[in-house]
Amino acid sequence: MKQKLLVILLLFVSLYAFPQKNFSLKSPDAKIEIKIEVGQKITYTVIHQGDVMINPSTIALELEDGSYFGVDANVIKEKRTQINQVIASPFYKKDHIKDNCNELILSFKEGFDLVFRAYDEGAAYRFVSTRKRDFVVKDEIAEFHLGETSQAYVPYVKTNIASKTDPVFNSFENIYVHTPINQWQGDRLAFLPLLVEAVNNKKIVITEADLEDYPGMFIENQDKDTILKGHFARYPKRVEQGGHNMLQGVVKERENYMAKCDAKTLFPWRVISISSDDKQLLDSDLVYKLASPNRIGDVSWVKLGKVAWDWWNSWNLYGVDFKTGVNNATYKYYIDFASKQGIEYVILDEGWAVNLKADLFKVIPEIDLPELIAYAKERNVDLILWAGYHAFNKDIENICKHYAEMGIKGFKVDFMDRDDQPMVKFHYDAAKIAAKYKLLLNFHGSYKPTGLQRTYPNVINFEGVHGLETMKWSQDTIDQVTYDVTVPYIRMLAGPMDYTQGAMRNAIKKNYRPVFTEAMSQGTRCRQLAQYIIFEAPLTMLCDNPANYEREEECVEFITAIPTVWDETIALEGKVGEHVTIARRKDEVWYVGAMTNWDERSIELDLSFLGTDSYQAEIFKDGINADKVARDYKRQIIDVPTDRKLSVSLVSGGGCAVKIFKKKK
Template identity: 30%
Template sequence: MNNRLLFFLLGTFVFINLKTVAQSWSVSSPNNKIRITVELKQPDKNLIYYVDYIENSTTDPVINASNLGVQRMDELFMNNFSFEGITNRSIDENYQNATGKKLSLRNHANEMTVSFKVNNKLLNVVFRAYDDGVAFRYIFPETSGAEYYVTGENTTFQLPTDGSAWIQEFATFQPVYERFFSNGTPLNQNIFTQSAFPALFKTSKFWLLLTEADLHDNFFGSHLDAYYGNGTFKVAVPNQDDGNGFVNFAKSSLPWIMPWRVIMIGKENRTIAESNLVSNLSTPSTIADISWIKPGLSAWSWWSNLDSPTDFAATKNFIDFTSTFKLPYFLVDLRWNQMGNGGNIDDIINYANTKNVKLWLWYNSGGPTNEFYNDHPRDLMHIKEIRRNEFQRIKNLGIKGVKIDFFQSDKQEVIKQYIDILKDAADYQLMVNFHGSIIPKGWERTYPNLVTSEAIKGAEAYLFDGDNYRPNAPVHHTILPFTRNAIGSMDYTPVIIGEGRGVVHYTTDVHEIALLNTFESGETHLVDRAQSYLGLPAIAQKMIQEFPTTWDETRMIDGFPGTHVVMARRKGQNWYISGINGLNTEKTISLNLSFIANGEYAKQSLKDGNTPRDIVPAETNTTIQTNFNSNELMKPFGGFLIVLKRKACQESYTINNSATDVMDTYKASDKITSSVKILSDRNVNYDAGKSIDLITGFEVQPGGTFSAKMGGCTE
């Protein structure tokens, strides 16, 4: 009957023309709670998508009907679509990162690729559903060596208007993502300016974060267009003024794979803060051996003395501090090529080598569109041959990393420069830190030598925007783990101590030290003067010196953007727990530490004292037991920091779930009791002084290795 269905219903013949009925296709997350659906609508034959959350037989909308489409110069892929086909696959892989909230990650999702044609030209839309969100991307799958141009997107995110937003105004010229996030702006209000990714939202039932991932050198960095209180956020291309003359469209041959449009989704805000969705969506590492990538703490003199990089004596003194404080790295910032007063940069490199201090060097990204003409060294990073020669030169000198600044653009030509720098730096085993830069796009997975980037209004704002920054900094700190730091490492440059630099700050000194744990950055630069850190209590000094910058696990224990954050991170068997208070009132936090393996720990802690500059340090032994709780008081704009270091030999172990099964070797003076599965990729050893009890539930899966012996702590 040629696209007609015939039904016999209650004695009546009913004809339904399929050409007037929408077609739809869906894919769900591995836990079947999140579902994204795409529809081919009639009569315009346009594409929409929507996202639902299904739990206990109840379906709640997360993203309402939103537009899909791409504007290519030779064709508008916005309507007149015809369906061509669909493929599905499951993704389940494990991989390692060099930095981030969690180094060992699982990428687990269901994927659906739906193919369409417009005027005989193909467009694929790929959808992925994860347990913590969804993503989609556009692909032109045909093959052609000709150049094609994308001038925009039809992509929208249709949110309910009963929610709130934490979003940052987009800087339309020289975007560097260094403005405050709004603090819960109602979604029924107009936001006339454009907004930057990432954008955080709270609706009546869900937390959402919008961003993009897996951006390659064949596209530009996107943001969100102006908002008019109707729930519609639209993807926008770079502004024409951005980039000083570069075009604001993208070009490529075919096939052409564009970035993921990412929607993190959770019923609790901790889902957003803990998510690794940007990394999971990004291209796997292009560096086979990442063992040379060694993130860590770094001293940094520029904030405390802006002229120090040009002053050999001042820099030498800071290298002495770096060595005394047992930090692995020191960053020599801008204008180091103009160093005088007793020596030059070569002399500093030689001196640092005698102190076993590894150096990072600053560079201006340079190039004809870069207007920061007076900040040197510049024009060494935008031409491949010159850049590679410089990387070879400094590698031979023992330099370990480069901080490259002043990109100021999201256009395709600059995106290509970022990626070329990362590729070339990897060839010379150099780590990279981007400043004056774009937000993370998943490059930390693809190019793991990128250990951090700025794209944040950080501690340097105390120097240049102090009157505005000072009263807003405490709230700003509590928003960042849910926004900017949720998508990748963030070089905020924390830990201002006292006011010796002459910089007044409302946060307590404990709040500042707690930022080491509240924020995540593979390379963390300590911002303040040497004297500030050397004047701290001995326990505080030791805690800072030994603080990790990469993590095996991250948990948001408690928090709300704009008020407070309590963060827990694990490195090996040790836990680091921090709290910061964004409000000018005291706040007591009840800590439930049931996720920490039972046992004996050495505990170090820092708490607020009577004044914002007082620190109350403590060091003791403690025993963590099931449902262990403690109360922590934070003073106004205050905080706390706790380090729990597990003792090497415990009296006993009870290993019964994933929270207690975190090691490969267990030693106990008395007994070990286990009821867990040893998975196929594990090699586990139990060593007890008196008994090893393998009870119901214990199993060694094929491929797994398990051994047990008696000896315990005596060996």
């Protein structure tokens, strides 16, 4: 009896000491509600028009000193704010963004704030430290409790890259596995963004924003239940030079904690984008809105555009009188091609620096960089250099200073393949130093974007995508066509993608095969053209070689005219994994791109956004035999119908690309 009374007394004391407190935050349109419960633990719930998107899920930070942000926490203050502003977005899919949300800040006695934001398009939360001393985060609890019948599009970490000793070492590029949540593949990790099919055909995409000086989040589900949990790389204890051509930092040993944090640390936003119609995901701005504002000031020097790229096509020129490869004669040919077509850049990918030395000041004898820079400048073309991570990170300041003074305009940095705290910090440090010398950065071999491109607008591209380069080695079991109509709803929601499209060798499903030196794409020629409109990339590659493009002048002229940043974007139609159609405007010219999966499809383009003026359209559509010969296409110029309806047929793996302009009077 005494024992029973003691249990009751302890329960009473616990409830009295940590009373449950409930808070609610709604989006401006009141369709999304975040419910927060604070007691012995903190949970949040996300509801959309009465449908539960995220069931009560626990969030907390465990600190190395044994204390917590979020366990036995005591609210001492609550503050509510409405944010309503316009964000300038000069290198984006639209030139400005309306940022409108309701914000709730809960301040806690234990030295932290918890910030929630409810947008019409989703929900987000972040921890903010208000401590007076620096501290160490041992672990983070980030749960996403989903419904019983939920399915997800899961981008698993590639097991042939990740090791059992360091499962977070990976390239962040894989196709999606469409699977029930409770059939998760064992202890495999998935990287973000990740899409979940929720109730009533609604979708949520889980990702993060404003990730700075803190490890990125993976997702795991070892229990194979309906609760996805965040997983984070431990802090590197011992890193050695190694990996690809000795250009990577290979973690040999890790600490038992995640991050070393300053007293006033702003932790990343955990982001949940919500859609009742799949096409809404194509035009989400949540990650950009939640990122820290521009830190470099004037961006007028940032020049965007297209790049004649060498690596995918293996420098395979033909019909020339010199031996092609990594040498000045080959790059002069690329420069001449770029100059003729109005292409802004040529990239010198891997090979221009001496191999296995990880030293960007050691240039191979076949390359005379000053001569190439001068040759390109005379032809109004600029050069970008490829750089392996370890070689670049050894001496970022002097490398940037040296090559900026020579006339190089940027770096494509590759093979980071980690997102632990030091690697995330590297991205910000590199961006800051590069901006100092007015250099662009394209982060290849990197994790997904989390808004760095807003904070440092000289960062113009990220990989973290299963791009066209994989077609050089992927077996025919890889379904790139389905991936192409899935990734715009998921990975592209986070930011631009260094997908590297533009193949002139195109294959129907049964004809595709991997060829490393003369690679091909899956799907039709018009699909490749459409990708220049659909896929976001302020710096966009032309992946094939100039000799092939010179045989396809009509397609090249169309590709090179397509802008790489936009004033306006409208998602017209789409369904995850099946098809996608997007319209984008630059000045007074509209472009529309559409792609399908392996299913033939007839689509009707709704062009009612054009208004009342008279328009013409230049259309590239799958040819009548494109189901047999994927490069077959038809180009035509027509008057846009007054009813603003335009019907187009897409073959299996097909696409179409449309340029719409006002009719000359």
